[in-house]
Amino acid sequence: MALDLVTIPALSDNYTFLLHDSESGATAVIDVPEAGPVDAALKDRGWTLSEIWLTHHHDDHIQGVEELLSRHPARVTGARADKGRLPPLDRALSEGDSFDFGGEEVFVMEVPGHTVGHIAFHLPGSAIAFTGDSLMALGCGRVFEGTMDQMWQSLQKFLTLPAGTTLCSGHEYTAKNAEFALTIEPDNAALKSRADAITAARARGEPTVPSKLSDELATNPFLRAADEPVRRNLDMMDAPAAEVFAEIRRRKDGF
Template identity: 80%
Template sequence: MALDLVTIPALSDNYTFLLHDAQSGDTAVIDVPEAGPIDAALNERGWTLTEIWLTHHHADHIQGVEELKTKHPAKVTGAAADASRLPPLDREVADGETFSFGGEEVHVMDVSGHTVGHIAFHLPGSRIAFTADSLMALGCGRVFEGTMAQMWESLQKFLTLDPETTICSGHEYTQKNAEFALTIEPDNTALISRSDAIASARARGEPTVPSLLSDELATNPFLRAGDEPVRQTLGMTDAPAAEVFAEIRRRKDAF
C-alpha cells in the first residue's frame, strides 16, 4: 500500500509534510516550522505521530519541535554531523545510511551547501524525496554555510533519482523562482508553461509544492547549468558546469 503524503503550509511561506503508513499506523513529519498546523492535521486525520525527521538546523525548520513533542512524543531523526545544532536526536544518521519506515527504506542524502550538514530523505519505493532547502521548486537554497561547488555537487545527487520522484521542498518561493528562471531561459517552452500554471495556482491560493523531479529537470536553471541554452545566455559556453551554477546562484541572490 502506498504511503499517504500531506502537505502542510506553516509560518508565512514554509511547508512541512506528513507521511503516513496506513498498515502500521506510523506517521512521520518532516521538519517542524511550528507545531499548531501539524497538530491540527494529525487530529483531523486521527493519526498518531511516531517520527520527526529534520533536514537542517535553521529555526524555521525546527523551532516547533519542543512544543510538538509535548503532545506527540515521537522519535527525532537528524544528521549526526549537525546534532549539536538540532533538537535532541533519538536517531543520528549520515549520508548513505538507511532506515525503515512503513515497510520501505528511507535513504539519507548529504546535500550540504545551504547549510553544512543539511540532509534529504529519499524513499525510492514511493518515489518521494524531502529536500527542504537544497533542491527547491524551480530553485535551490541560498548557499549560506557551504560553497558553491558543494551545493552543485549536492544537486547532482538528485539527477540519479527516478524522474517521477515527488520533490517535497521547504518553501513557497516558486513564483519568484519562475520569474528569475525566465531571465536565464526565456525561450524554454516548458518553463513558460510552468510559470503560467504557477501564477494561476498562486492566484487561487494553491500551493506549488511538491513538484515532480521531471519538471525540475526541464525547467529549473540550477539543475540545468550544464545545458547549452543556459550556457549561451550567460556567455559561459566553455565554462565548467559548476562555474555556470555559481553564476546562476549569484544572479539569483541579487534578483
C-alpha cells in the same frame, strides 16, 4: 500500499509534510516550522505521530519540535554532522544510512551547501524525496554555510533519482523562482508553461510544492547549468558547469 503524503503550510511561506502508513499507523512529520498546523492535520485525520525527520538546523524548520514533542512523543531523526545544532536526536544519520518506515527503506542523502549539515530523505518505494532547502521548486537554497561547489555537487545527487520522484521542499518560493528562471531561459517553452501554471495555482491559493523531478530537469536553471541553452544565454559556453551554476546562484541572490 502507498504511503499517504500531506503538505501543510506553516509560518508565512514554509511547508511541513506528514507521511503516513495506513497499515502500521506510523506517521512521520518532516521539518517542524511550527507545531499548531501539524497538530491540526494529525487531529483531522486521527493519526498518531511517531517520527520527526529534520533536514537542517535553521529555526524555520525546527522551532516547533519542542512544542510538538510535548504533546506527541516521537522519535527524532537528523544529521549526525549537525547534531549539535539540532534538537536532541534519537537517531543521528549520515550519507548512505537508511531506516525502515512503513515497510519502506528511507535513505539519507548528505546535501551540504545551504547549511553544511543539510540532509535529504529519499523513499524509492514511494518515489518521494524530502529535500528541505537544498533542491527546491524551480530553485535551490541560498549557499549560506557551504560553498558553491558543494551545492552544485549536492544537486547532482538528485539527478541520480528517477525523473518521476516527487520533491517535497521547504518553501513557497516558486513564483519568484519562476520569474528569475525566465531571465536565464526566456525561450524555454516548458518553463513559460510552468510559470503560467504557477501563477494560476497561486491565484487559487494552491501550493506549488511538491513538484516532480522531471519538471525540475526541464525548467529549473540550477539543475540546467550544464545544458547548452543556459550556457549560451550566459555567454559561458566553455565554462565548467559548476562555474555556470555559481553565476546563476549569484544572480539569483541579487534578483
